[in-house]
Amino acid sequence: MKGSSTTPKKTLHSMAKIDLLQLLLRGRVFLALVIVTVVFTLLSPGFLRVANIIIISKHVAINALLGIGMTFVILSGGIDLSVGSIVGLSAMIAGGFINEGIQLPIFGVIIFPHIWMVIVLTLIVGILMGAINGLVITRFKVAPFIATLGMLYVARGLAGLRNNGYTFSNLVGRPEYGNTGFERLGAGDFLGINYSIWIMIVFAVIAYLVSMKLPFGRHVYAIGGNRRTAELSGVQVNRSETIVYMISGLCSAMVGLIIASQLVAAHPATGTGFELTAIAAVVLGGTSLMGGRGSIFGTVIGAFVIGVLVDGLVVLGFSTFLQNIIKGIVIVAAVVVDQAQLRMQERIRLQKQELSL
């Protein structure tokens, strides 16, 4: 290497600075969460009270659960627009089971399943809807955007059909049928923390392990990163892709159950537009819409950023319109930062290489 002795030192110094900046950029979701929390705490003392945190987390749980399913889908290079509708359909399915039971006209009987069965059956319905998405996408080669857009309409239509557009209200069951206790799912708590938050935590931990430790997880990353390579490496692309949508369906059904339970009612329009908030959480969490890059952890934090932002703005008395504007800006800004970080990584790599020449 030519040049005076001061140059390399100076470059090294600036490299250290760049490394720090890069670290901050990498942890940007977390940083964003810290910033919004600090800002709202300053503006509204008491924002960080335990009770308030629990309320926010309850709201976040909904988005985070949908986001977890959506993360798998987006990591694989797809998109799932049908989650909001599946939320609505699942709520209606569960509500129907509780209020009307399963009617078997041939035998002239009505079976009222136990609440546990209601939950399991509803989750299965969600998984099935996801499986249909997956099959349409993999077998008939329909673009995920289109296939799940179709499902968005179909599932919403089915949700309406279930009770002719009416709400199933008062989902408390009847002691004589032995199907009481549904409301506990939404209202009950363990160690002072709402069940829905526990469910979010359990789903997040399992999803994290699945994505990082199971062959399936690696396959999802590989398919999103390079489908052809995955195929040539013996990954069963179609199967993995279908499972991804089934996971998303499962998460949606879980959310449908939680919301129906919290409201003690199932309305066919439940979950309208939720798919977009879920996608926002995923994107905020640093998962690339191109697939192959991102993490479950990021999505959960991303959901928290949105949750804190929305609740904070409400606390401060911002109108819904302003809330929407700010939410929109934050989401786009997140992607702008994401791109900047990618470019920077590339540049740093080249600079380091130049130094080592």
Added chain:
Amino acid sequence: MEKSEKTVLENSSINADADIILHTEGITKLFPGTIALDQVNYKIYRGKINVLVGENGAGKSTLMKILVGNEKCTKGKVVLEKKEINLNSPQDAMNYGISIIHQELDLCPNMNIAENIFLGREIVNRGMIDEKKQRDLAQKLIQRLEQKINPNTLVSELRVGAQQIVTIAKALSQDARILVMDEPTSALSTSEVETLFRVIYELKEHGITIIYISHKLDEVLRIGDYITVLRDGHIVAEDAVKNINMQWVIEKMIGRKLERLFVSKKHKIGKVLLNVEKLTLPRVGGGYVVNNVSFKLNEGEILGIYGLKGAGRSELLECLIGANTLVTGKILLEGRDINGRILDRIQSGLALVPEDRQRDGLVLTMSVGNNIILASLKKLLDRFGLYIESKKEKKVVDDLVKELSIKVSDTNSITESLSGGNQQKVVIAKGLLTNPKVLMLDEPTRGIDVGAKHEVFEIMQKLATQGYGIIFVSSELKEIMAMSDRILVMSKGVIRGEFTKDTATEEQLVNASVDENSIKNGVKL
């Protein structure tokens, strides 16, 4: 990096005051993990046909991308007519009159000729596209190129040769002074090549400077005025074409170390491992991509498959690995019939290292380690077969990285940051980890530097001595002759000849690899 290898620039007989229209000064281009160009001073002579040759990965394409504004150089400058110019986009280059005709023709097949020629520079009259004027101008351009094609024809309906003419017309419509042609004949038939050459001479007569890049050395010698040879990112030689011959070019391109590049070790050839019978893959729209191919592969044997681009070699390997479902024929591995899914074939002992490692071999967004284990995740599961054990994962990855001497500081780093040679070794590692019996390498040395080539050859020899059967596809004569125990030559999906290491000559291989048309015209390397 081998800094010791001093390259002596030879420009013995170039007239010092020949008219240079454009030159570069100390152009250096870094890519993650490699130096694509190192201090390149490239001269382009006005109104001449300047040919640029070099092996794959020598840096030709990168140099051209810099000249046409597709890529920014890390260091150095471009000087046009004695003035330094800044090229930030293809548009900039066009404004200076520099145009390129890409190897892959960049035309929109869904649009007609006139629309393609004026794409992005539509002639507008009161806000609307003036189609008639575009058509007339397109017609004139095509006539200037001595062609008779209706400018209303959809590009998708044109033959490749005619499409080439359209791209040239497009470049001319941009008032190109300097026209870069990147492998323009690679997809053309012999008669189309003749037409193209006439067009090129015509352009030269009109004072247009041509930069002509090609692998076909006979073409280069026939058409060029000046020749520049790139090797591993350096200009190693330049001269007037009249002063040189084929021998000179090959020597400069490959370098003097050729003899030591190849690794030859005695290895024992055992019993039959793979038996392929009447493998056939029909082509969509008639004909065959792979036509009735049968061959055998023995333990410890390196079987070379030689042929030109499009001869069906890669497709043959894809049929073997199961990537294509329309295949008929039989594949017997150690006497067992294998068919079905890719996964099953990998598990029975076939492994493919695909030609285009970035497109087919790697997940660039994943880490080196994750790429290596991608095809063998099942082997790394815990005793309940549930999750991937980090300890096992780390061990196999570290072992392979060491065994193949993959140069990477951290196996968790993203594969994208590796050099071409190391990326290639990652793909090979992935193949080896599946414990194959037969390893299929498709152009494994494409686009990697000489040192890495040597290492890939070493790996191949080592595997052969360990009893692996190796299928080695290559379009480089020297390496296929030096490395293979037996050579099959493919052309148009058919095996045209079989040679043993001792009986094969370059002449025979080339003759078997070209179709009858080109033999008449005496194509030789």
